Amino acid sequence: MYALATIFLKRALQEGTGGWRVTFVCNMVMALGYQGCWMLRTQPFSAHGALWAGVAGCVFFAGQVFTFMALSRGDVSVVTPILGTKVIWVAGFVVMLAGKRLSPHLWAAVMLTAAGTAILGYQPTRHPRRVALSMGAALATSCSFALTDVMVLKYAPEWGFGSFVPTMFLTVGVLSLGLLPFIDGRGWAPMWLGPGSVVLAAQALGMAYAISTYGHVTTINIMYSSRGLWSIALVWALGHWFGNTEREQGTRAMVLRLCGAGLLVTALFIASS
Numbered sequence: 001m002y003a004l005a006t007i008f009l010k011r012a013l014q015e016g017t018g019g020w021r022v023t024f025v026c027n028m029v030m031a032l033g034y035q036g037c038w039m040l041r042t043q044p045f046s047a048h049g050a051l052w053a054g055v056a057g058c059v060f061f062a063g064q065v066f067t068f069m070a071l072s073r074g075d076v077s078v079v080t081p082i083l084g085t086k087v088i089w090v091a092g093f094v095v096m097l098a099g100k101r102l103s104p105h106l107w108a109a110v111m112l113t114a115a116g117t118a119i120l121g122y123q124p125t126r127h128p129r130r131v132a133l134s135m136g137a138a139l140a141t142s143c144s145f146a147l148t149d150v151m152v153l154k155y156a157p158e159w160g161f162g163s164f165v166p167t168m169f170l171t172v173g174v175l176s177l178g179l180l181p182f183i184d185g186r187g188w189a190p191m192w193l194g195p196g197s198v199v200l201a202a203q204a205l206g207m208a209y210a211i212s213t214y215g216h217v218t219t220i221n222i223m224y225s226s227r228g229l230w231s232i233a234l235v236w237a238l239g240h241w242f243g244n245t246e247r248e249q250g251t252r253a254m255v256l257r258l259c260g261a262g263l264l265v266t267a268l269f270i271a272s273s
Helices: 002-014 019-040 047-073 076-098 104-121 128-159 161-182 190-214 217-224 227-242 251-271
Strands: none
Touching: 002 019, 002 047, 002 190, 002 227, 019 047, 019 161, 019 190, 047 128, 047 161, 076 104, 076 128, 076 217, 076 251, 104 251, 128 161, 128 190, 128 217, 161 190, 190 217, 217 251, 227 251
16 A cells, blocks of 8 residues: 555656645645544543654654655655665664664664665666665655654553544644645646545554554564565556656666565564564
């Protein structure tokens, strides 16, 4: 779902919808749509829970801004696999919060992640600065969303999914109002922006529910990292239907990206051991 959403949103950006407009619409869809979760409320009000829901909302908002900075400057099949490094950040934040040492397996995963990221970023026909900005924004996205996941894992059970998540995304919605001055007068591209924002919201809700209800944040993110491979497969097989021309860069380029994504997935499985 995430890989499909990025293809829709990338097309919306190509149609002239500015990155700030895309960020605003996606955030408001989540902020308003998730308010229905109050019906699942099972625990009384918690000031501590509300505080951390607000903090998690701020961090998630930062991640959304970095996401669309990355998508507006780079290719889906490069940006999305790099977002797979999120699970390494998750493991790191869990270690820091728990005061544990990094295992040799985690260090090995970090090295494989660095190698996979380097392969994905190697594009001799592209402007080096543009690639660096895209990859930097994608890594910042991973870090922000990883920290959000750990905060949901740690603080959502105290107040419950039905209270923590809608409060968190209400904060995201309020912060998103600050983007309005940056939205220019260009088109909305509703055919692409609408489905993309809805699919993005649906998968984010699924992640929040799984983490807050079942825990196992590292295992959940291992499964979630498959979006990198899905993004390459969708771009290769269906990208031309969405006006995505990344496949035209040639089989060699896509195979190289697939190898980089494979290293990232290998790193993620090692990190979970």
